[in-house]
Amino acid sequence: MRLEPDFLLFETPVFMGSLRQTLPHWLEKKHYTQVIVLTDDNTQTHCWPQIQNLLPHSVKTITIPAGEQHKNLKTCEWIWNQMLLQQCDRKSLLINLGGGVIGDMGGFCAATWKRGIDFIQIPTTLLSMTDAAIGGKTGIDFQGIKNIIGVFQNPAAIFIDPTFLNTLAERELRSGFAEVIKHALIGSPVLLHKIHQSGNTPLPHLDWSELLRESIAVKIHVVAQDPTEQNLRMLLNFGHTIGHALESYFLDTDTPLTHGEAIAIGMICEIPKDKRAEVAKTLLRYFPVVPIPETAYPELWNMMLQDKKNSSGTVRMAVPDELPFTLNVLELSEMQLPDLLSEYQNFSPA
Numbered sequence: 001m002r003l004e005p006d007f008l009l010f011e012t013p014v015f016m017g018s019l020r021q022t023l024p025h026w027l028e029k030k031h032y033t034q035v036i037v038l039t040d041d042n043t044q045t046h047c048w049p050q051i052q053n054l055l056p057h058s059v060k061t062i063t064i065p066a067g068e069q070h071k072n073l074k075t076c077e078w079i080w081n082q083m084l085l086q087q088c089d090r091k092s093l094l095i096n097l098g099g100g101v102i103g104d105m106g107g108f109c110a111a112t113w114k115r116g117i118d119f120i121q122i123p124t125t126l127l128s129m130t131d132a133a134i135g136g137k138t139g140i141d142f143q144g145i146k147n148i149i150g151v152f153q154n155p156a157a158i159f160i161d162p163t164f165l166n167t168l169a170e171r172e173l174r175s176g177f178a179e180v181i182k183h184a185l186i187g188s189p190v191l192l193h194k195i196h197q198s199g200n201t202p203l204p205h206l207d208w209s210e211l212l213r214e215s216i217a218v219k220i221h222v223v224a225q226d227p228t229e230q231n232l233r234m235l236l237n238f239g240h241t242i243g244h245a246l247e248s249y250f251l252d253t254d255t256p257l258t259h260g261e262a263i264a265i266g267m268i269c270e271i272p273k274d275k276r277a278e279v280a281k282t283l284l285r286y287f288p289v290v291p292i293p294e295t296a297y298p299e300l301w302n303m304m305l306q307d308k309k310n311s312s313g314t315v316r317m318a319v320p321d322e323l324p325f326t327l328n329v330l331e332l333s334e335m336q337l338p339d340l341l342s343e344y345q346n347f348s349p350a
């Protein structure tokens with residue numbers, strides 16, 4: 001049993017490693033009246049059996065269908081209804097056992113239930129372990145717009161156990177790896193070195209606890225400096241201006257991209273030219289070049305204009321500067337976009 005967290009983000013302890021060593025002990029000290037676990041179909045099958053015997057016998061589960069398309073108000077209503085049926089009072093705890101969809105939506109449902117009950121994050125995808133579960137952003141999509149309804153609310157604790165990654169599809173693992181590489185590029189030369197050192201080791205065989213520790217340290221450092229994204233936290237959006245537009249564009253095609261695949265392209269395009277070849281070399285090892293039809297360029301530009309960081313016809317991109325944890329905001333014009341996208345497509349495979 002272990003009580004000391006690996007990190008502390010404001011009041012929130014972050015525990016890494018086997019849940020058996022940390023979760024029961026942490027729970028014992030809390031005296032919640034009720035514990036409810038939120039899962040999706042997949043985490044119900046693959047992850048719930050791993051934690052069931054660490055929780056009180058009276059624990060109840062709420063299971064929703066997997067996928068981003070369910071991260072909406074309708075599913076929240078269904079979750080709140082279940083909480084009502086289970087007489088979830090103000091001293092109840094909601095455990096979010098899943099990827100970013102479960103963490104974001106469960107966090108939002110808990111933060112608004114009776115003006116806020118405790119919730120904990122037990123992320124089960126690489127993306128949620130390194131990114132989504134940390135930083136207090138909760139929310140849902142509305143009218144097709146991602147994360148437009150939500151609140152900042154920190155969980156009561158975060159438990160990161162990389163053994164959940166054993167059942168994750170390799171493409172999902174790769175998607176999360178793009179965010180790990182992003183953290184390396186914005187704040188951790190040590191992590192970047194470790195990624196380079198990993199050579200051609202297939203992702204499922206990497207030592208995730210070591211890489212996650214470095215990656216999470218970057219996210220925590222940034223969020224601690226700027227919890228509500230007034231300045232430095234924008235750095236976490238590196239690759240996301242062009243990346244989000246690509247993700248949305250490809251969503252309507254026969255070959256949708258994962259979030260990480262889109263962000264990887266975004267990072268190659270957004271990084272200043274003098275560093276582009278080097279960054280591309282790192283990313284292309286995991287993310288082969290994706291053909292982007294020229295006919296898509298105007299649509300991509302329009303999507304980028306809608307980004308909340310932009311004003312009057314220009315697009316602003318948050319990119320890392322020379323030193324770790326330094327933010328540089330670059331402006332992009334419509335004329336520059338085709339050059340960036342074609343330069344990306346002309347990179348040869350790593």
Ligand SMILES: NC(=O)c1ccc[n+]([C@@H]2O[C@H](COP(=O)([O-])OP(=O)(O)OC[C@H]3O[C@@H](n4cnc5c(N)ncnc54)[C@H](O)[C@@H]3O)[C@@H](O)[C@H]2O)c1
Pocket residue numbers: 040041042043046047066067068071098099100101102104124125126127128131132133134135136137138146147164165166167168169172175259
């Ligand atoms: N709050 C934040 O700061 C933040 C940051 C980044 C992303 N996000 C959000 O995170 C979401 C994406 O997260 P995600 O990539 O984890 O998606 P996800 O939650 O949809 O999970 C991806 C898939 O993996 C399955 N899965 C999860 N864990 C598994 C396991 N251990 N074994 C087998 N299958 C498993 C899920 O059921 C799902 O089908 C988006 O909604 C995004 O907006 C939030």
